[in-house]
Amino acid sequence: MTAGETHTSGETHRAIEATFRIERARLIAGLARMVRDVGLAEELAQDALVVALSEWPRTGVPANPGAWLMAVAKRRAIDALRRDKMRDRKHEEIARTLDEMSHGAVESIEAAMDDDLGDELLGLIFTACHPILSPDARASLTLKVIGGLTTDEIARAFLSNEATIAQRIGRAKKTIAKAGLNFEAPREAERAARLPSVLEVVYLIFNEGYAATAGDDLVRPGLCLEAQRLGRILAGLMPRDAEVLGLLALMEIQASRIAARAGPDGGVVPLTEQNRARWDHLLIRRGLDALARAEALAKAVGGDGPYVLQAALAACHARARGAADTDWPRIAALYDRLRAAMPSPVVDLNRAIAHSMAFGPETGLRLVDEIAGDALPNYAPLPAARGDFLFRAGRLAEARSQFEAAAKLTRNGRERTFLLARAEACGREP
Amino acid sequence: MRVMVFVKAAENVDMDAAPTPEQLEAFAAMDRFTEELVQAGVFIAAAGLKAGAEAKRVVFDGPARTVTDGPFAESRELVVGFSIWEVKDMDEAVAWAKRSPNCMPGRSEVEIRPFYEAEDLAAFMPPEELAAPRDGARGKLGVA
Numbered sequence: 001m002t003a004g005e006t007h008t009s010g011e012t013h014r015a016i017e018a019t020f021r022i023e024r025a026r027l028i029a030g031l032a033r034m035v036r037d038v039g040l041a042e043e044l045a046q047d048a049l050v051v052a053l054s055e056w057p058r059t060g061v062p063a064n065p066g067a068w069l070m071a072v073a074k075r076r077a078i079d080a081l082r083r084d085k086m087r088d089r090k091h092e093e094i095a096r097t098l099d100e101m102s103h104g105a106v107e108s109i110e111a112a113m114d115d116d117l118g119d120e121l122l123g124l125i126f127t128a129c130h131p132i133l134s135p136d137a138r139a140s141l142t143l144k145v146i147g148g149l150t151t152d153e154i155a156r157a158f159l160s161n162e163a164t165i166a167q168r169i170g171r172a173k174k175t176i177a178k179a180g181l182n183f184e185a186p187r188e189a190e191r192a193a194r195l196p197s198v199l200e201v202v203y204l205i206f207n208e209g210y211a212a213t214a215g216d217d218l219v220r221p222g223l224c225l226e227a228q229r230l231g232r233i234l235a236g237l238m239p240r241d242a243e244v245l246g247l248l249a250l251m252e253i254q255a256s257r258i259a260a261r262a263g264p265d266g267g268v269v270p271l272t273e274q275n276r277a278r279w280d281h282l283l284i285r286r287g288l289d290a291l292a293r294a295e296a297l298a299k300a301v302g303g304d305g306p307y308v309l310q311a312a313l314a315a316c317h318a319r320a321r322g323a324a325d326t327d328w329p330r331i332a333a334l335y336d337r338l339r340a341a342m343p344s345p346v347v348d349l350n351r352a353i354a355h356s357m358a359f360g361p362e363t364g365l366r367l368v369d370e371i372a373g374d375a376l377p378n379y380a381p382l383p384a385a386r387g388d389f390l391f392r393a394g395r396l397a398e399a400r401s402q403f404e405a406a407a408k409l410t411r412n413g414r415e416r417t418f419l420l421a422r423a424e425a426c427g428r429e430p
Numbered sequence: 431m432r433v434m435v436f437v438k439a440a441e442n443v444d445m446d447a448a449p450t451p452e453q454l455e456a457f458a459a460m461d462r463f464t465e466e467l468v469q470a471g472v473f474i475a476a477a478g479l480k481a482g483a484e485a486k487r488v489v490f491d492g493p494a495r496t497v498t499d500g501p502f503a504e505s506r507e508l509v510v511g512f513s514i515w516e517v518k519d520m521d522e523a524v525a526w527a528k529r530s531p532n533c534m535p536g537r538s539e540v541e542i543r544p545f546y547e548a549e550d551l552a553a554f555m556p557p558e559e560l561a562a563p564r565d566g567a568r569g570k571l572g573v574a
Contacts, residue, residue, distance in 0.1 A: 014521045015521060015524065015525065017521070018519075018521035018522045018524065018525035019525045021518070021522060021525075022470065022522065022525055022526065061528075118469050121469075225516065228471070228516075229471035229472075229516065230471065231471075232468070232471035232472075232473070233469060233470065233471040235468075236465075236468040236469035236470075236471070237469060282474065282475065282514070286474065286475070
């Protein structure tokens with residue numbers, strides 16, 4: 001505990017920490033590129049905060065707090081590298097470069113940070129989401145270094161424990177160090193090749209929160225917010241990429257339904273039955289804007305990306321004033337395109353449902369029969385959809401046995417009750 | 431949490447007149463600040479508002495409605511713009527607000543107001559009512 005800290009009133013302390021939180025990710029990004037070590041970069045950033053907490057109450061918050069913190073952290077980095085007993089050639093070289101840079105400290109750092117236009121932050125995001133790491137490790141590390149979440153917060157978000165997450169992050173940092181990654185944002189072809197692994201992580205974080213919003217754990221909608229924030233950061237840094245904007249649009253539109261998605265008993269309210277007045281129309285507007293930009297960019301390169309298409313699908317529901325106004329033929333056509341861009345039996349099943357809504361239950365039955373028998377084993381939504389098509393086609397006995405099969409497969413109690421009620425509605429066999 | 435950030439000043443800049451170099455610089459500074467908000471993932475929406483002369487007020491008094499044209503002599507301060515931000519807490523909102531350039535020639539003020547979110551409105555609408563499908567005419571407000 002330093003002398004300065006004891007004089008810090010709670011309010012000043014909080015104000016400084018809030019300022020630090022704003023700077024933290026960029027600070028770590030710049031430091032990681034210099035010292036080529038995420039863990040060390042985090043420590044250096046934290047050291048800079050400690051110095052700020054002792055000096056700013058006296059001197060006031062500097063005009064450019066980010067550059068100030070970076071200058072302090074860089075001085076610490078030089079000291080740390082000097083102290084390092086294992087100083088190999090790499091460390092010596094880094095220390096010398098830092099020495100040269102630290103003359104004229106704050107001004108030159110300020111200029112460099114303005115020049116950089118977030119490139120270092122993008123480099124850190126691409127490194128934390130590098131395909132050499134597992135998706136779970138990427139998600140944890142990204143939340144830690146970019147999102148600024150504590151290990152404990154990440155553990156609660158993923159319903160895991162702190163030790164597991166700490167270990168996962170520690171291993172990820174070691175893997176990055178061992179691979180000798182340079183923390184630079186990849187360019188052109190390499191950027192395009194590595195972008196999917198970044199977007200995958202952001203969407204994984206989002207879904208981890210979204211799938212759980214029906215539960216009683218209020219921490220998890222925070223995960224959706226965190227993913228949206230990451231998406232907005234990426235869109236700010238890569239405003240010319242269709243898929244980045246597509247993912248942002250998809251998340252904004254899906255998030256607009258969070259409040260309407262939970263029923264009074266905590267169960268999930270299906271999309272078509274949601275109270276649309278509870279949708280967040282500000283988020284829908286943002287989503288539709290991002291989608292319009294994404295579609296224009298995708299058209300220019302002449303390709304359908306899976307996130308742009310999924311966002312376009314989400315937008316069809318967002319645009320409908322009521323469930324009855326849903327443009328099903330358009331949704332069916334989008335699923336045809338999504339199937340080509342992202343082949344998967346789950347997409348095929350959703351496509352069959354969309355076609356049944358647009359063109360009748362017989363079309364749905366034909367498409368669902370085209371899905372290979374073993375593609376979705378023990379997948380309750382498959383017999384549930386088939387049951388719905390048969391029911392609408394008036395083939396009640398067959399519908400009943402499909403609903404019963406689906407009820408046996410589901411592990412969700414509420415869903416089982418729902419499916420058995422639908423089976424019951426098919427009536428007794430004559 | 432979401433916050434609405436009101437920018438208040440004595441009177442806003444006349445955008446129809448040719449801009450002075452100071453105004454151009456202020457505009458560019460605000461643009462840079464907005465860019466920073468976008469890159470931090472904080473920015474949701476923002477707009478500048480036209481002068482009080484173009485404003486109208488609808489005053490409610492019981493069943494009566496009276497429309498008054500601006501400018502309003504009694505206003506000491508005018509909302510000249512607003513932004514909506516997504517932040518972790520009020521401390522973060524204040525830290526961002528302090529970074530905003532002062533685009534007004536003299537004194538201006540920023541007021542940060544947190545949104546009511548869905549859970550704050552629970553007392554007004556029971557969960558059953560909130561969850562009930564409502565496709566009809568009522569409420570496309572997008573509140574919370």
